[in-house]
Amino acid sequence: MKKTIQLLLVVSFVSFLSCKQNNDANAEKAKTTESTETTGTGQSGVKDDASNPNIVQVASGSKDHTTLVAAIKAAGLVDALSNAGPFTVFAPTNAAFDKLPAGTVEGLLKPEKKGDLENILGYHTYVGSLKTEYMQDGQEFDMVFGGKVKITKKGDKTFVNGSEITASIPTSNGIIHVIGDVLMPPK
Numbered sequence: 001m002k003k004t005i006q007l008l009l010v011v012s013f014v015s016f017l018s019c020k021q022n023n024d025a026n027a028e029k030a031k032t033t034e035s036t037e038t039t040g041t042g043q044s045g046v047k048d049d050a051s052n053p054n055i056v057q058v059a060s061g062s063k064d065h066t067t068l069v070a071a072i073k074a075a076g077l078v079d080a081l082s083n084a085g086p087f088t089v090f091a092p093t094n095a096a097f098d099k100l101p102a103g104t105v106e107g108l109l110k111p112e113k114k115g116d117l118e119n120i121l122g123y124h125t126y127v128g129s130l131k132t133e134y135m136q137d138g139q140e141f142d143m144v145f146g147g148k149v150k151i152t153k154k155g156d157k158t159f160v161n162g163s164e165i166t167a168s169i170p171t172s173n174g175i176i177h178v179i180g181d182v183l184m185p186p187k
Contacts, residue, residue: 055171055176058169058176059089065093067097068093068097070109074108074114074117075117075121076114076118077118084173085127087127088128088129089126090125090126091124091176092180096182118145119145120182120183122143122146123183124143124183125144125145126141126142130175131175135151135158137152137153138151146185160177161181162181163179163180163181164180165178166180
């Protein structure tokens, strides 16, 4: 089942990239028209004030996740994380990114590091909705871009790879678990 989900995600991701290339080509054509606002921009471009916000919208509204949102944009994952999901995102705070060695974040945001950034963000993303009350000590989950994360429980606290989940925020397409560390994928 997990391999099927992973395969589906990979196919979706490849489709997303090919659609993005088509959208980029369409955007170039649309520059000759008076308004580019009517061109298709993917799921993130859908305006819906009546529904609950998705993962990207919730993160964008958080003053504690501006670095994460910048990384999602730089990696080109806004549309992917705006889709129906469900997804679970372990969302490092700005303070978590600040713990990284000086220059790390700036370096990852450069276009030539997009692949590395995608891998790191993919290691924070699980296909499915993982609620902390259903996580068990010692449980492992396969993340989107390789590697597993390990859940540990200490009393009523839940940790992912040793980083405490300090808050959980349900969204229209999954759940965000706020963490205080950036999870680095295995090499």
